[in-house]
Amino acid sequence: MIRRFKPVPGIHLADRKGTEGCRTETVPIPGQILIPMVQHIGAACVPTVKKGDAVLAGQVIGDSDAYVCAPIHASVSGVVTAVESMLCFGNRQVQTVIIRPDADQRLLPGLSPPVVDSRESFLKAVRASGLTGLGGAGFPAHVKLNPPKGVQPDLLVINAAECEPFITSDYRECMEHPARIVAGIQSVLKWTGVDKAIIGIEDNKPEAIALLREHARDDDRITLGVLKSQYPQGAERVLIHTLTGRRVKTGKLPADAGCLVMNVTSVSFLQSYLDTGMPLMKKRVTVDGPFVKKPGNMEVFIGTPLSDVFAACGGLTGQPEKILMGGPMMGVSMHSADVPVIKNTNALLVLDRQLGGMPAESACIRCGRCARGCPMGLQPLDINRAVVNRAWEELPSYQAMDCIECGSCSYVCPANRYLVQSIRLAKDHIRRHPVKAEVKKA
Numbered sequence: 144m145i146r147r148f149k150p151v152p153g154i155h156l157a158d159r160k161g162t163e164g165c166r167t168e169t170v171p172i173p174g175q176i177l178i179p180m181v182q183h184i185g186a187a188c189v190p191t192v193k194k195g196d197a198v199l200a201g202q203v204i205g206d207s208d209a210y211v212c213a214p215i216h217a218s219v220s221g222v223v224t225a226v227e228s229m230l231c232f233g234n235r236q237v238q239t240v241i242i243r244p245d246a247d248q249r250l251l252p253g254l255s256p257p258v259v260d261s262r263e264s265f266l267k268a269v270r271a272s273g274l275t276g277l278g279g280a281g282f283p284a285h286v287k288l289n290p291p292k293g294v295q296p297d298l299l300v301i302n303a304a305e306c307e308p309f310i311t312s313d314y315r316e317c318m319e320h321p322a323r324i325v326a327g328i329q330s331v332l333k334w335t336g337v338d339k340a341i342i343g344i345e346d347n348k349p350e351a352i353a354l355l356r357e358h359a360r361d362d363d364r365i366t367l368g369v370l371k372s373q374y375p376q377g378a379e380r381v382l383i384h385t386l387t388g389r390r391v392k393t394g395k396l397p398a399d400a401g402c403l404v405m406n407v408t409s410v411s412f413l414q415s416y417l418d419t420g421m422p423l424m425k426k427r428v429t430v431d432g433p434f435v436k437k438p439g440n441m442e443v444f445i446g447t448p449l450s451d452v453f454a455a456c457g458g459l460t461g462q463p464e465k466i467l468m469g470g471p472m473m474g475v476s477m478h479s480a481d482v483p484v485i486k487n488t489n490a491l492l493v494l495d496r497q498l499g500g501m502p503a504e505s506a507c508i509r510c511g512r513c514a515r516g517c518p519m520g521l522q523p524l525d526i527n528r529a530v531v532n533r534a535w536e537e538l539p540s541y542q543a544m545d546c547i548e549c550g551s552c553s554y555v556c557p558a559n560r561y562l563v564q565s566i567r568l569a570k571d572h573i574r575r576h577p578v579k580a581e582v583k584k585a
């Protein structure tokens with residue numbers, strides 16, 4: 144079944160999805176694999192191997208007893224040459240297992256489909272797969288699929304919107320593995336007790352819509368929710384609101400609004416794990432931007448340095464202004480091409496000055512465009528003013544914690560105000576100085 148939905152406020156961006164026709168190609172195993180012990184939201188993994196150990200592909204090399212955590216596996220076989228602190232994403236020092244791959248690429252013996260015969264064994268399998276949200280968020284999937292006691296979602300929302308320019312990684316998953324996506328949805332419905340599912344996908348992907356429709360034709364629990372192409376349609380809270388009219392309140396989870404949300408590549412990988420027992424070792428990454436010689440969609444062994452990914456794309460043709468991990472709106476700028484691809488890397492963009500430069504700010508002209516484009520109904524100009532003037536006491540009234548940091552306000556601002564940056568500062572200030580509820584005296 145197909146249903147069409149009207150979008151909530153957002154902005155229109157040029158697609159720039161020039162790689163949508165590029166079938167997935169595999170990047171060769173590099174000379175060195177760097178596997179950080181932080182690849183998800185939650186507790187860091189603790190390395191379970193040490194320098195000199197031989198490892199096999201699929202072997203757990205990092206884990207933790209913490210609930211919000213997922214194990215990390217060796218993506219290749221080889222020898223651990225070091226376990227050391229490395230400057231990683233967000234300028235954090237992260238414990239990293241460094242592996243020198245061997246020529247054999249031996250798999251860990253005994254990798255086989257997990258036995259799943261109950262909700263508990265299903266969740267155990269999801270954790271063992273190492274799955275974290277592959278769309279970019281990186282939340283451990285076994286936590287997401289296990290809502291708090293007393294909360295039973297009635298809808299599985301599959302996020303195939305992929306609304307950021309350039310990125311076509313999820314689109315390729317839809318084109319190359321539609322049957323596996325549908326089977327994955329059916330597995331999740333079966334073991335979580337959720338009644339039905341809806342696949343949220345933008346109307347600029349007609350071929351993927353047709354394929355998914357064809358494969359889901361015989362299952363009336365699965366609906367295709369076709370969305371108008373608009374940014375940030377794929378943001379979790381925006382997607383839920385567009386498809387269901389339900390709102391996820393600040394500080395609450397989608398499950399509190401009756402929804403489980405999974406990225407489309409995540410649900411497809413999960414089915415692959417249930418079928419084969421092969422944990423998360425590779426990731427498809429869109430590689431694009433003005434300086435990439437041969438843009439494409441590349442399947443990359445997790446831990447491969449970005450420089451090796453670029454080499455597999457024919458190399459770079461110029462000195463980048465910026466290398467982004469993720470899309471141009473929400474991606475994170477990398478300090479070096481030596482950092483590795485991790486589980487939730489969905490795109491690498493190599494930008495020139497025109498696309499990646501930071502224009503100078505000028506005074507706000509109070510045009511209101513930032514507020515009109517905000518999907519969360521905020522007033523970015525007011526938050527920006529409060530931060531610039533250090534008027535921290537004003538922040539609580541502006542609902543800054545509702546900001547999903549989509550960047551729409553900054554994008555549309557004719558004065559190039561650093562709106563998202565100032566809202567991040569505001570959120571940081573609110574977290575550090577929470578307003579204490581007044582205790583009413585009897």
Ligand code: SF4
Nearest residue numbers: 507508510511513556
């Ligand atoms: S879009 Fe920019 S210039 Fe316009 S009101 Fe917002 S901050 Fe001011």
Ligand code: SF4
Nearest residue numbers: 517546547549550552
């Ligand atoms: S205020 Fe936040 S949610 Fe609203 S447009 Fe700006 S970045 Fe997006």
